[in-house]
Amino acid sequence: MRAGWRFGLAATLSLAMLVGTAAGEVAAADWSERVLGETQLFGMSCPTTSRCIAVGAGNTVVSSNDPTAGAAGWNRINVGGGEQPTGGYYSPGRAIRAVDCPTAGFCVAVSYEGFVYTSANPTGGPGAWSTADLTPEGPNVHMYGVDCPATNLCVAVGTEGEVLTSTDPAGGASAWTLAQLPESLQLRGVSCASTSLCVAVGDEGAIASSTQPLGGAAAWGQVQLPGAAIDSNLIGVGCPSARLCVTGNSVNTIFVSTSPTGPAGAWSAAQGEGTVQITDVDCPSPTQCVAIDNNGDVLTSTDPTGGAAAWSFQNILTYVHGEKDILNPNAMFGVSCPSASLCAIAATKGKIFTSTNPFVPPPAEPKAKPKKKKPKKHKGPKRPRAIIASSPPPGVEIAKGKAKVRFRFFAAKHASVRGFVCKLDQRKFKPCKSPKTYRAGFGKHVFKVRAVGWTRHRGPVAYDPFEVCHPTDGIYCFGRQAE
8 A cells, every 4th residue: 555666577468347237237447547657556545435645756646636537636746846747667757766645635745756745734735845855964875665544654665675654744853753674675665454464575585674764674574475576565454443454576476464464374365367577555444455557457355365366457557568667557556445445556657546336246147158169060981183294395296197195194192093984085084004195097086084082082183185297287286206
């Protein structure tokens, strides 16, 4: 929950599945889209169903008091100094990676550059947000996730094992305390079920948890989920209660635990649909969870501990071929669900998606009817085919008598041949062998031959016409002198 985003695996191509249904059927979750410029949006927080705040690159904050309205219902501002962003990932200004609003009247956001943004009027103008730079007070903190279970406790995480806590988030840089966990813990997201339980997740299956978030580094335990490093990067996490936490890795595997402070074995895996990185998770209740990925996919469940079969899959943002960007053109990064009647998603290219029925699964695809097998027609033996290899020229010239003509023939390759039958002109077919010789008088003639198979079935007729002429008929008869 409320996690930042990092570059994921290449997205596999998907088609939009906004499925319509017939009367009497349960409708699939309907997701509406609005586009607010080109700037990438990374984090989303909706403290109530009537207020949502999203953050993104270039010091961008967008807000709405009517989240399900169109683009006109969302206000986009630039906070914390810097130029007004124009688009893309590397927009001028800072990349605000995550935001959390414990109440409708208070929000806290963090940036990759180590800044904390707070506001007691999050839907106000740029002047309603104050900025604190944590970098001068300590290491260069690259923060990706923040969660505030109460207005007097916020927890942020960074990519070198940093956990920053504050009981006065709006009190400036000095109000934040750094707990340095091992630098190898590249933490990307954090979720606090309460002020007495926070769980952070990160690269290579890293999970850090604490029942005393303000207790310093020693109060945080660390475990590592098994699996190949590139497949086990955890980005977003959602903990609706002390008895349930949900996260996901780089290959769309959902991990669920009913004992999130326990060992690695306390987390069970369920392979979800899709093939790319889960970027955020939010659970408005222990029986309702939503996960999103950087391929435009939404996974929902009303039984998060029920295994893979308990999760429904829907693609809501189709990959656009040919787009060139450092980020996937159908990636989604932040999701927030204040209740079962509203979920909001922050996505690439300034896109925001909302749904008022997010937990209604898409209808199951109808099973394809088995094709009736056509009865196989009995095929008889393949008919052998005769090929004429040599024959007399089209025109045979003789002075008198009859011309001697010879034909050579054979069976086509792979043919099973018992013999051949031949004839000249209107005579009957008779058994013959190659070469076959005839004597033909003046006039036009046709030689025909057929191959005969072992079951006595005959193949097609091969034929060769020719003409026997007087030498004086040369204008009509061409060829060499007969033998």
